[in-house]
Amino acid sequence: MKKSLGAHTIVYPSPVFIIGSYxxxxxxxxxxxxxxxxxxxxxxxxxxxxxxxTYSYGNIMxxxxxxxxxxxxxLIIQSDYFGMVSGRDENKFEKSGLTAVRSELVDAPYIxxxxxxLECTCIHTHEIGLHTQFIGEILDVKVEETMFDxxxxxxxxxKPFIYDMTSSSYYGIGQKLALSFSIxxxx
Amino acid sequence: MKKSLGAHTIVYPSPVFIIGSYxxxxxxxxxxxxxxxxxxxxxxxxxxxxxxxTYSYGNIMxxxxxxxxxxxxxLIIQSDYFGMVSGRDENKFEKSGLTAVRSELVDAPYIxxxxxxLECTCIHTHEIGLHTQFIGEILDVKVEETMFDxxxxxxxxxKPFIYDMTSSSYYGIGQKLALSFSIxxxx
Numbered sequence: 001m002k003k004s005l006g007a008h009t010i011v012y013p014s015p016v017f018i019i020g021s022y023x024x025x026x027x028x029x030x031x032x033x034x035x036x037x038x039x040x041x042x043x044x045x046x047x048x049x050x051x052x053x054t055y056s057y058g059n060i061m062x063x064x065x066x067x068x069x070x071x072x073x074x075l076i077i078q079s080d081y082f083g084m085v086s087g088r089d090e091n092k093f094e095k096s097g098l099t100a101v102r103s104e105l106v107d108a109p110y111i112x113x114x115x116x117x118l119e120c121t122c123i124h125t126h127e128i129g130l131h132t133q134f135i136g137e138i139l140d141v142k143v144e145e146t147m148f149d150x151x152x153x154x155x156x157x158x159k160p161f162i163y164d165m166t167s168s169s170y171y172g173i174g175q176k177l178a179l180s181f182s183i184x185x186x187x
Numbered sequence: 188m189k190k191s192l193g194a195h196t197i198v199y200p201s202p203v204f205i206i207g208s209y210x211x212x213x214x215x216x217x218x219x220x221x222x223x224x225x226x227x228x229x230x231x232x233x234x235x236x237x238x239x240x241t242y243s244y245g246n247i248m249x250x251x252x253x254x255x256x257x258x259x260x261x262l263i264i265q266s267d268y269f270g271m272v273s274g275r276d277e278n279k280f281e282k283s284g285l286t287a288v289r290s291e292l293v294d295a296p297y298i299x300x301x302x303x304x305l306e307c308t309c310i311h312t313h314e315i316g317l318h319t320q321f322i323g324e325i326l327d328v329k330v331e332e333t334m335f336d337x338x339x340x341x342x343x344x345x346k347p348f349i350y351d352m353t354s355s356s357y358y359g360i361g362q363k364l365a366l367s368f369s370i371x372x373x374x
Contacts, residue, residue: 037224080371174359184267
């Protein structure tokens, strides 16, 4: 039997994306976002949703660019901090001790210490409600060179984590369960 | 040092959403989608991206409704199957042995055996490129009553899994790492 919870934003898994942007003065900012995901294969695009009230909203609207930085477990304290404080009030790079690197492809900074980063140019914005959705075309994916398995990034080395909104907590990635487009052949 | 991979759709984690819809004749269909995520808090909305070539695309365009069904690990074979075959060619509910339940809220079926389902009415479509993005307003979340921790769904009981596009495989959810909006206070 199923129990009805009403209208809520609950899905598993939800990501922890750290969004890099520049403000008007060129100060880098980083913000944590859980509302997002890949949204198109050609061109390769990622969607992120931000409230208008956030500092990053104005940054991305003005610069038409952002980065998506995927954290490792060892960056969990900094990642949570990026979601707790506004760039309007603090210089989050200075406070966290992390390094903003100017992208050569888009007008946004990525985070040197993060294992996997996407450099995105904002090609669409969609007003949905409380949140505005930014569609970023992914111009490049950069991955720490020690975190590959052959020629592909290795999720087991990168150790990303997920956001669970129902327990307000972060979970790691568990065991490999099966190959995709493969185990379903049993049916 | 980071290595540049070029323009690719790589983020961690990516979800495994099973999308329920009805075709013109009222036949239920289920399709696996990894391009998606929550996109707005008010109204609560989830975004999913589909290629026009899919059978579900026409279903959702016509019915303006879909469900998002979150699988448990024990449904991994059926979930993978739903991503391998088109509803144009097979009755995926009959083949998989799973049960389509008519939603009382939207013109789409959800899957009885899945632990957590969202019933959505499609309020926007966005053409991005190869994929079209459907924005679903979440009218209700239904959760198996044995899978709660107090009054909240329990991710450790539900046991969802993630899709890793870099190794073409599925991973489970690991350990709880930290509380969100909390551990960042150390900075």
